[in-house]
Structures are given as structure tokens and as C-alpha cells.
Amino acid sequence: MEKILDTEIQHLDGKGLGQAVIWRELGDGRKKKITLTVPNTLPGERVRVSADHPERKRIKAKLEMVLEPHPERVTPLCPHFERCGGCVWQHWDYSGQLKQKTDRVKQAFASQGFDPDMVEETIGMEHPWHYRNKMEFTFAPDGSLGLHEQGNFRKIIPLETCYIAGKNMIGAAMEAAAWAKEHHLPGYDKDTHEGLLRHVLVRESFATGEIMLALFATEPPAGHLEKAANDLAERITGKFPQVKSLLWMENRNWADRTGAERTHILAGRDFIFDELAGFRYRLWFDTFFQTNPAQAQRLVELALDMARPQETEKVIDLFCGVGTFSLPFAKRARELMGIEIVETSVQSAKRNAEDNGIQNAFFLAKDARHGIDEAIEKLGRPDLLLLDPPRSGAGGKVMRKIGRSSPGRIVYISCNPDTLAADLKELVPFGYRPVKIQPVDLFPHTVHVECVVLLTREKR
Numbered sequence: 001m002e003k004i005l006d007t008e009i010q011h012l013d014g015k016g017l018g019q020a021v022i023w024r025e026l027g028d029g030r031k032k033k034i035t036l037t038v039p040n041t042l043p044g045e046r047v048r049v050s051a052d053h054p055e056r057k058r059i060k061a062k063l064e065m066v067l068e069p070h071p072e073r074v075t076p077l078c079p080h081f082e083r084c085g086g087c088v089w090q091h092w093d094y095s096g097q098l099k100q101k102t103d104r105v106k107q108a109f110a111s112q113g114f115d116p117d118m119v120e121e122t123i124g125m126e127h128p129w130h131y132r133n134k135m136e137f138t139f140a141p142d143g144s145l146g147l148h149e150q151g152n153f154r155k156i157i158p159l160e161t162c163y164i165a166g167k168n169m170i171g172a173a174m175e176a177a178a179w180a181k182e183h184h185l186p187g188y189d190k191d192t193h194e195g196l197l198r199h200v201l202v203r204e205s206f207a208t209g210e211i212m213l214a215l216f217a218t219e220p221p222a223g224h225l226e227k228a229a230n231d232l233a234e235r236i237t238g239k240f241p242q243v244k245s246l247l248w249m250e251n252r253n254w255a256d257r258t259g260a261e262r263t264h265i266l267a268g269r270d271f272i273f274d275e276l277a278g279f280r281y282r283l284w285f286d287t288f289f290q291t292n293p294a295q296a297q298r299l300v301e302l303a304l305d306m307a308r309p310q311e312t313e314k315v316i317d318l319f320c321g322v323g324t325f326s327l328p329f330a331k332r333a334r335e336l337m338g339i340e341i342v343e344t345s346v347q348s349a350k351r352n353a354e355d356n357g358i359q360n361a362f363f364l365a366k367d368a369r370h371g372i373d374e375a376i377e378k379l380g381r382p383d384l385l386l387l388d389p390p391r392s393g394a395g396g397k398v399m400r401k402i403g404r405s406s407p408g409r410i411v412y413i414s415c416n417p418d419t420l421a422a423d424l425k426e427l428v429p430f431g432y433r434p435v436k437i438q439p440v441d442l443f444p445h446t447v448h449v450e451c452v453v454l455l456t457r458e459k460r
């Protein structure tokens with residue numbers, strides 16, 4: 001049963017979607033509270049929505065009409081906006097998005113007892129479009145290539161454009177989509193596990209211009225597929241000479257979406273070169289690398305500016321990945337120890353240090369919980385400790401180990417304000433206080449916000 005309702009959006013949920021509350025008469029005089037999630041709305045807006053099953057407690061409703069728009073509502077650029085789950089805030093003026101992100105960080109800090117007024121305004125992008133250097137597209141069973149529909153992982157929106165991805169990499173992905181159609185190659189069906197083409201992963205270095213395009217398929221590019229694979233190589237390298245790595249990844253694993261059992265190089269090499277903050281990096285198809293390089297560079301510069309590493313100092317970089325922060329910090333310090341759980345990232349970090357002539361950076365392939373003890377054993381008390389954990393945060397155990405190791409300064413880089421504030425609270429008993437909290441927008445038109453925080457220790 002579908003019902004049309006007029007209501008007001010009260011606030012946004014953690015995914016950035018509008019929330020409204022309605023009351024339903026139960027017939028016996030009592031009323032039942034129902035929460036509606038309404039995508040593509042903004043706080044304070046009066047809206048007309050349609051809702052299936054209005055008897056449930058929580059319902060996802062469809063926006064039919066905005067009756068009273070928010071003053072910061074704008075027309076989204078992308079034709080896929082309403083169906084695609086990628087950019088939930090394209091209908092919000094960019095300055096409004098930034099204010100919301102600052103408030104979000106303030107709330108997270110206030111909820112852990114910190115002074116929210118310490119939180120600076122979010123640093124945004126001057127041109128918040130085409131900023132992403134990596135995208136993954138999926139083939140539908142009919143062989144069309146695109147992005148998943150919001151809330152429905154079975155439906156694919158055929159790719160026409162994307163306003164957040166680099167322009168050249170979208171062009172290359174669309175060429176792969178046209179190639180699949182012309183050769184009548186079937187897409188992989190997640191239900192029957194039949195079909196050939198699974199995904200296309202594209203990475204682009206905005207600094208060097210190099211592009212990687214990796215096609216994931218259930219069969220190798222041999223036998224009856226050899227001609228099609230040769231045609232793909234000719235088309236892509238002919239039209240996009242920037243593609244320095246064209247890969248055919250064999251993946252038969254039902255569960256693993258973008259892993260690969262074998263890599264076949266159709267053209268170029270199996271990695272591309274990128275640059276960030278003056279350092280050169282090799283990126284393989286599965287290397288974690290910051291996806292908004294312009295803002296990532298600002299993040300590195302901010303972290304350096306806040307921490308001011310000195311050439312006499314010893315530094316620990318926890319959750320160091322491929323060394324995005326390690327290399328620029330090592331260049332200014334005496335010695336740096338990076339800790340990272342993914343073995344291939346550690347190998348990559350070592351190679352990146354070597355490629356960039358950095359000889360005072362050492363890397364351990366360890367879980368942060370154990371790696372930190374080993375790093376302190378080898379290095380002694382760190383003057384500076386840097387950490388950039390995943391969304392789940394570092395956790396109390398690691399934070400207390402950091403507190404006990406008593407570094408002079410701590411710089412925490414985070415993509416989740418809630419786990420950030422909770423982790424920082426663990427440092428308070430050790431005498432650490434945040435002295436600067438700087439949010440940075442790495443993901444315009446999405447709810448995500450990155451933060452850099454400097455902490456120093458009060459003299460006791």
C-alpha cells in the first residue's frame with residue numbers, strides 16, 4: 001500500500017539522508033511514531049513523499065515534491081543523481097555542505113567532553129568536481145557497465161558520466177563499456193554465477209597523467225576471447241594514450257569482488273606512477289592510495305605544518321599504508337618507523353622510500369597493536385607519533401599504548417569524527433590535549449569528512 005504524505009525534514013542521518021517523523025493513529029486513541037528516511041532532502045524542508053508500508057516503524061520514503069525548499073538547495077549537475085548512491089549531497093550548495101561537516105565534527109568532539117569551539121572551519125575545494133582518482137564500475141548481466149543504484153546492489157545504472165571522477169578515466173571506462181556491447185560479451189550474474197565480465201577499475205594520476213584500467217572477468221583473455229582482448233587493447237591505447245597499464249584480471253571467486261587469481265597485462269605495465277606532495281609512488285591495482293590527491297596534499301601539508309618535525313627527532317607513523325605521510329615526515333626527521341598491517345602496502349612503502357631517496361624510513365608489516373611495541377623497542381621514545389587509522393579508529397588498546405609511550409606530540413588523521421573523538425578521549429588521562437582540530441573536505445557531495453588533530457602533553 002502506498003501513501004502520500006506532507007511532512008518536514010528534521011535532521012540528516014549518519015548517511016546524510018533526510019529524516020522526518022510522523023505519527024500514525026492506531027484507532028484506540030494511541031499514536032505510533034514512524035521515522036521516514038527521505039533521500040535528496042535537506043533539514044527544515046517541507047516535502048511531499050510517498051511511502052510503501054506506512055505501518056512500519058522506519059520507512060524509506062520517496063521524495064515526490066519539495067514544498068518549501070532549503071535556501072541552500074541547488075540543482076544537481078549529474079543526470080544519475082537521484083538513482084546513484086555516490087553523491088548524496090549534490091542538491092546542497094557546497095558552502096552549506098562544508099558548514100554541515102564542521103557541525104558534524106563539533107558534535108562528535110562535544111559528545112566526548114571536548115570543547116567544540118576548538119574545531120576550525122572545514123577546508124573545502126576551490127573546484128569540488130572531478131576530484132576522484134579511482135573508480136570501480138560493475139557490469140550488469142546484460143553486459144552494460146555502470147554504478148550501483150542507491151540501496152539496490154542488484155541494479156546497475158548504465159554509465160553516461162560521473163562528475164566526481166577524473167574526466168579521462170571516465171572516458172576510458174566508457175570505451176570499455178562500448179567494447180563489451182559491440183562484442184556482445186555477457187556480464188556476470190551474481191545470482192547464477194554465470195557470465196564473463198564483472199568490473200572495471202580505473203585509476204588516474206592527476207600529477208603524471210597516467211591511467212590504469214583493469215577489467216575483471218571470469219575467464220582468461222585467451223582462446224575465443226583473444227580477438228576481443230586484442231581489440232580492447234587497440235581501442236583503449238589508441239584513444240587514450242595516457243593508459244599506461246591495461247589489465248585483464250582473472251577472477252572466478254564468487255565472493256571476492258575485485259581480487260584476482262591471475263593478472264594478464266594487455267598493454268603497458270602492471271602499475272602506474274603517481275605523485276603526491278613532491279614524492280613519486282607506484283600504484284598497483286590493489287594499492288590503497290588517497291582518492292582525492294589535491295586535498296590529500298593539503299592534508300600532508302597541514303600535518304607537517306602542525307607537527308613541525310625536526311631533523312633530530314624520531315617519528316612513528318602508525319597505519320602508514322604506502323607511506324603517504326611517512327616519506328614527507330622522514331625527509332624532515334632523523335628516523336621514522338612506519339607500521340602497517342597489509343604486507344603488500346609495506347613492500348610498496350619500502351620501494352617508494354627507495355624510489356624517492358629516503359634512507360631513514362623503516363617499515364614493519366604488523367598489526368598496530370603489536371607493531372607499536374616493536375617500534376618503541378627499536379626506536380626508543382618517539383618525539384612525534386602520527387596515526388591515520390581506518391574508519392573504525394585505532395581503539396582503546398592502541399591509544400593507551402600511545403599514551404604510555406609518551407610522545408612529545410601526536411598528530412591524528414581521521415576519516416571518522418566519532419571514532420576520532422572517542423580515541424582522543426583515551427589520551428586525556430595521559431595528559432594530552434588537542435591544540436588544533438582541522439576538518440578537511442576530501443569527499444565533496446558526500447557526508448564524509450577528514451580531520452587532522454594536533455595534541456600536545458601538558459606538563460605535570
Ligand SMILES: C[S@@+](CC[C@H](N)C(=O)[O-])C[C@H]1O[C@@H](n2cnc3c(N)ncnc32)[C@H](O)[C@@H]1O
Pocket residue numbers: 288289290318319320321322323324325339340341342345366367368369388389390391
Ligand atoms: C586510512 S588508511 C591510511 C594509510 C596512509 N596513511 C595513507 O594516507 O595512504 C589506513 C591504513 O591502516 C591499515 N590498517 C588497518 N588496520 C590496521 C591494523 N590493525 N594495524 C596496522 N595497520 C592497519 C590499512 O591497511 C590502511 O593502509
